[in-house]
Amino acid sequence: MFKEIRIHGRGGQGAVTAAQLLAHAAFLEGKWVQAFPYFGAERRGAPVKAFARISDGPILMHSQIYDPDYVIILSPELTRVVDVTEGLKKDGFILMNTTKKPEETSLNGQRIATVDATGIAIELELLVAGFPVVNTAILGAFAKATREIKLESFLKAIRQTWSGSAGEKNTKAAELAYEQSIKGW
Numbered sequence: 001m002f003k004e005i006r007i008h009g010r011g012g013q014g015a016v017t018a019a020q021l022l023a024h025a026a027f028l029e030g031k032w033v034q035a036f037p038y039f040g041a042e043r044r045g046a047p048v049k050a051f052a053r054i055s056d057g058p059i060l061m062h063s064q065i066y067d068p069d070y071v072i073i074l075s076p077e078l079t080r081v082v083d084v085t086e087g088l089k090k091d092g093f094i095l096m097n098t099t100k101k102p103e104e105t106s107l108n109g110q111r112i113a114t115v116d117a118t119g120i121a122i123e124l125e126l127l128v129a130g131f132p133v134v135n136t137a138i139l140g141a142f143a144k145a146t147r148e149i150k151l152e153s154f155l156k157a158i159r160q161t162w163s164g165s166a167g168e169k170n171t172k173a174a175e176l177a178y179e180q181s182i183k184g185w
Contacts, residue, residue: 002032002055003148004065008084009074011046012128014135017161018072019050021139024157025149026054034059047082054148070146073097074117074134079106095142095181097134102184115141115181117173124169124176140174141181151178 005022009015016037023035034053051065067087076098078084085107088094094110096102097117105112121132136158143151151174158170 002053002059002061003069004067005052005054005070005072006065006068007050007052007072007074008078008082009048009050009134010078011048012131012133013074014133015048015050015074018074018135018139019052021135021154021157021161022052022142022149023054024160025139025153026052028153028156029149031055032057032059034062038064047078068092070095070142070148072138072142074138076100076105085110093146095138095145097138101182112184113141113145113181114184115177117141117177120173120176120180124173126169126173136170137173137177140177143174144178144181145183151175 007015007018019035023033026033032055036051038049053059067089069089069092071084071088071094073084073096076096094112096114098114099116102112102114117134117137118132120137121134126133139154143149143154154174155171159167162170
C-alpha cells in the first residue's frame, strides 16, 4: 500500500523540489519512493503540479496521481483557478500555505491544515528573483500534520540538498512551519 501526494503551486515556488525532497526524506526512512513533475506552460507564476508516492514496498505504478491521499497547496490563489480537491480520497487531507485558519479557507469542510509558509520564507529571506520559495516550509508542516515522514528526515534531506546558509535557512523554514501549522479537524 502506498500514499500519493499531489502538490499544486506556481512556477518558481518550488513544487517540483518539494516533491523531490519529500521522496528523499521518505527514502532516508527506508521507504520506496517516486517523485515527478507535470508542467503545462513552463513559466514563472504558471500553475504547476508535482507528485510523490511513498510506500513500504516496490511501487509498480508509473502514472500521474489522480486520487491523492494528500494535496499540498503552495499558492492559495490556485483554489480559484484549479480544482485542487479533484480526486482527493474521502479520508484525504489538504495542507495549504495561507495566513488563514483552516475554517477560514475556501476549502472549509475538508480535512485541512494551514501554515503561513510565505511569511516564513520572507522572514528567512528564502527568495528567488524576489519571490518567496515556500517548499521547505510546507514540508515541515507536512511532517507535523500527517506524521507520514519525520521532521528529522526532512531536515536531513534538506541538508543533503543545500549546504551553508541556504541549508540553514531551509532547515529553519521547515522547523518554523512544523511549530506553526494549524490542523482544522
